[in-house]
Amino acid sequence: MIQMFHVTKQYAADVEALSDVNLRVRKGEFVFVTGPSGAGKTTLMRLLFAAEGATKGQIILNNVNLARLNARNIPHLRRTIGVVFQDFKLIANRTIFENVAVALEVTGMPGDEIRKRVLRMLKMVHLHHRMDSYPPRLSGGEQQRAAIARALIHDPVLLLADEPTGNLDADITQEVMKLFREVNARGTTVVIASHDKALIESMSKRVIALEGGRVVAGAESPEEGVPA
């Protein structure tokens, strides 16, 4: 699903957020990316959803070489990926229903179909009773569930989550993780960036460790060899 070959991301001459990163994530895997603040977790995630380009190296995502992807095709790539953020990134003046529906509206899907799918998805994340509410009226956990619903509504092949539980308490964190496990069980590859060691240990999943922009552990799935 994801292959990174000698990927470097430099912001200025002396600021290297990622250095010579090589890693591979297989289709259907559930992976954590961890490391201290400034290790490069967020940069890695941003490269994966093409918010930025790598300075050096190649990233292959679902058989698409991101280095060769032109700006016009980025939206189409993003429609195959779901992204969840620590700050939820919900549109404050749109209802929860509308916030989830927006991910389908951009594809030009007919309104009836959108309604059907959104209702189903909101039921899945147990938010159907709050569908007419606006995000500021919801708790942190509910807002994150809405963000997850939006990320999953178009059946992405890959779900990226950058510190998705950073603003949530322990109970709600477990609830959100349960959702991620369910999504993964249905075949979606899940990559979560988190610095929460207790959470990562509790999940017993593969962990890619970053330090100072370099991968220091977990670059490969246990059953695979070292990437080229």
Next chain:
Amino acid sequence: MNRPFYFLHRALRNIREEWLLNLRVVTGFSLMVVVIGLFLLVGSNLRALVHRWGEQLQITAYLKKGIDEQEGRRIARMIAAQPEVEGADFVSESLALSRFRKDLAGLSGVLEGLEENPLPASIEIRVPPELRASTEVVRVARQIGTLPGVEEVEYGQQWVERYGVILQGLSLLGTALSLVLLFVGWGSISNLIQLTVYARKSEIEVLKLVGATDSFVRTPFLIEGILQGTAASLLGTAILYGVFQGSLERLGSEVGDVLGVGGISFLSGSQMALLVGGSVVLAFLASFVATGRHLRV
């Protein structure tokens, strides 16, 4: 809902949700339209005034002594038939004398004691407006001077030159002012529209993250810009018309009467269309540029 209606619905909803901000944009924008319209109004009336002065320009061909009225009228018809001439009127010796008496009503004694009419018959020739400020007038006057029966031709050489300079100056001033106004207008309008786009910066970011194309994000903003531009230009034109009706028209008429050039008029239909159309185009472009700044996500 199909796409055009979807985008229109989004634009209208955005306006409704941010109505106070939109009101500020439309108000500020319409004041800009009033200022631009005022310059347009003054400029067009100034141009009309100069043209009215130009209408007073004419060529006078004095006829030789002894040319009778029939012959004089024949020469006038011949001159009027020329393509560079708008009209030619024969003025008999006696008509010239009676005009002279009328013009010098207070000095009637000057004419007493004259045994014969000293004034020659003449032909007053009007040239079309487009030739008034050009050297064509000189050429036409010289050509008329060669006609048989014509003694002398007068065409106010200095006036022709001054009129040309005034027209050229006005045209230059108009172009310079238009550029300045366009620059200032663009600055103000794009700043105002940026406010509405900036207010929805995070919404743009979310749309881009879920796979919206640039045109999907941009279209509602462009519709909003068109609506803002239309509303502001109509409101601005209405305010300008109110000011014109309330005070400018009366003031202009009084000044015009003093100068002997008549009153002033409001913007023509095409000028109003230019004001509305220009505002809409500016608002559209400002929205395009403002959204472009937030699309790199």
